[in-house]
Amino acid sequence: MEIRDRYAPSPTGLQHIGGVRTALFNYLFAKSKGGKFILRLEDTDRTRFSEAYVQNLYDTFSWLGIKWDEGPDIGGPAAPYIQSERTEIYKKYAACLVEKDRAYYCFCTAERIEEIRREREAAHSSLSGYDRHCRIIPKEEAARRAKAGEAHTVRLKIPLEETTCFRDQILGDIEWKNSDINPDPVLLKSDGFPTYHLANIVDDHLMGISHVLRAQEWLPSTPLHVIIYKSFGWEHPVFCHLPMVNGADGKKLSKRHGATSIDEFRLKGYLPEALINYIALIGASYIEGKDIYTLDELIANFSMDKLNKASGVFDYKKLDWYNGQYIRMKSDEDLSALTLPLAIDAGLFGGKGKAPNAKEADLFRAAIPLVKERAVFLKEIPEKLFYLFSEPEIPRAEEFFPKKMGKEETLELLKKGLPLIAPMAEAPSDGNAEEIIKSWAEKENIKLGDVMMPLRVAITGARVSPPLFGSLRLLGAEKSLSRINSAINKLESF
Numbered sequence: 001m002e003i004r005d006r007y008a009p010s011p012t013g014l015q016h017i018g019g020v021r022t023a024l025f026n027y028l029f030a031k032s033k034g035g036k037f038i039l040r041l042e043d044t045d046r047t048r049f050s051e052a053y054v055q056n057l058y059d060t061f062s063w064l065g066i067k068w069d070e071g072p073d074i075g076g077p078a079a080p081y082i083q084s085e086r087t088e089i090y091k092k093y094a095a096c097l098v099e100k101d102r103a104y105y106c107f108c109t110a111e112r113i114e115e116i117r118r119e120r121e122a123a124h125s126s127l128s129g130y131d132r133h134c135r136i137i138p139k140e141e142a143a144r145r146a147k148a149g150e151a152h153t154v155r156l157k158i159p160l161e162e163t164t165c166f167r168d169q170i171l172g173d174i175e176w177k178n179s180d181i182n183p184d185p186v187l188l189k190s191d192g193f194p195t196y197h198l199a200n201i202v203d204d205h206l207m208g209i210s211h212v213l214r215a216q217e218w219l220p221s222t223p224l225h226v227i228i229y230k231s232f233g234w235e236h237p238v239f240c241h242l243p244m245v246n247g248a249d250g251k252k253l254s255k256r257h258g259a260t261s262i263d264e265f266r267l268k269g270y271l272p273e274a275l276i277n278y279i280a281l282i283g284a285s286y287i288e289g290k291d292i293y294t295l296d297e298l299i300a301n302f303s304m305d306k307l308n309k310a311s312g313v314f315d316y317k318k319l320d321w322y323n324g325q326y327i328r329m330k331s332d333e334d335l336s337a338l339t340l341p342l343a344i345d346a347g348l349f350g351g352k353g354k355a356p357n358a359k360e361a362d363l364f365r366a367a368i369p370l371v372k373e374r375a376v377f378l379k380e381i382p383e384k385l386f387y388l389f390s391e392p393e394i395p396r397a398e399e400f401f402p403k404k405m406g407k408e409e410t411l412e413l414l415k416k417g418l419p420l421i422a423p424m425a426e427a428p429s430d431g432n433a434e435e436i437i438k439s440w441a442e443k444e445n446i447k448l449g450d451v452m453m454p455l456r457v458a459i460t461g462a463r464v465s466p467p468l469f470g471s472l473r474l475l476g477a478e479k480s481l482s483r484i485n486s487a488i489n490k491l492e493s494f
């Protein structure tokens with residue numbers, strides 16, 4: 001049997017962690033079995049639909065580098081993959097259920113349904129949902145009324161006395177009394193649009209879906225789905241309800257916890273590889289002690305029995321750690337290409353949106369190793385490099401002072417260190433530069449840290465900065481000297 005699974009989002013919001021995780025698990029499962037991963041747009045809720053959300057879906061997955069084998073944008077044997085383009089199909093299948101006496105026409109108005117609800121509420125009744133009013137209308141009479149144009153919906157005729165059972169790949173055997181299922185839900189609305197339940201099942205069947213991997217919040221709908229499959233006389237796919245993703249407080253992940261939409265993560269400077277790696281590990285356990293997985297490794301290691309029953313926790317700190325790891329795995333060239341647009345945006349080259357000239361572009365590329373080791377986010381890379389492209393503001397005097405020293409001693413250190421600047425800036429390597437200052441400090445009986453601090457502040461404008469020797473080298477002797485001299489002048493004037 002060919003393995004086919006799908007991601008079936010409703011374009012009623014931005015793509016978020018939960019949705020992408022569902023998509024990713026479907027993708028990994030299909031690929032691990034040599035099967036097909038399908039994208040289907042469930043856009044029957046027209047009130048909450050927006051074209052912008054569809055675009056966001058495409059943009060998100062193209063940024064993540066996750067591709068489907070069949071879908072609205074690329075077609076496939078079961079096209080169309082957009083539910084709003086399949087309404088005739090659902091009408092036909094709803095009619096087929098009515099024909100088989102597994103569904104019936106309901107002529108109740110919205111007002112009547114609302115009235116029942118109100119009456120029950122007033123009577124403190126525990127009953128909920130539809131009262132099966134039209135279930136007993138003789139079939140011929142109902143057909144006649146529908147044909148004559150009387151407004152109607154189509155409702156599923158849930159077999160009353162039965163119990164519905166199915167096996168979930170993660171949760172095991174599940175049993176629901178039919179009497180506990182929402183009574184005779186609507187399959188086809190009066191405007192001819194299907195409900196989620198009908199469209200979802202007809203499509204999974206017609207698209208040959210063998211496995212349904214979806215969030216556990218859909219579990220309560222599944223008994224109903226199993227009944228619909230049975231009513232059609234179809235086999236249902238294998239169900240696998242994925243553990244939920246919660247925030248650190250155990251509640252469903254939401255805006256309160258931090259970013260949830262993939263757009264936000266992208267804009268904050270997370271790498272797609274880091275997000276994929278981290279998301280794939282939430283609520284799953286692969287190889288003990290191994291954290292970093294390429295997409296191919298995830299595919300090779302994926303299996304349903306590695307998914308946990310309990311919900312997973314989305315740990316923002318852990319994601320940050322992954323991001324740092326993936327930044328360090330990038331080559332300097334790749335990192336420079338990835339962060340150049342952010343640098344232009346941040347105004348690194350003399351104004352917001354200004355592109356670098358050839359010299360600046362070279363300097364930017366050469367500066368990547370200075371910031372790569374510590375960066376957690378891509379945008380930190382340009383942010384930490386401003387001092388190489390424009391003169392840093394000279395901070396207040398105290399910033400220059402090494403521990404337990406004042407202005408006079410600091411000035412003396414800077415002046416004494418001046419002759420070292422050119423040799424260090426021109427040293428063939430950072431190691432050589434370090435050697436120069438170390439042996440000098442030893443000879444002069446000065447603590448290395450004491451002389452490094454004012455030099456660092458003079459060169460970079462801050463006490464915490466990228467490495468000093470690399471900075472001297474990239475700035476060159478002339479600029480470096482001029483910065484030390486300006487610092488000396490400024491300190492003297494304080």
Ligand code: GLU
Pocket residue numbers: 008009010042200213214218
């Ligand atoms: N359209 C549903 C959603 O938005 C699909 C649920 C399912 O996978 O069956 O998640």
Ligand code: ZN
Pocket residue numbers: 105106107108132133134135
């Ligand atoms: Zn009715």
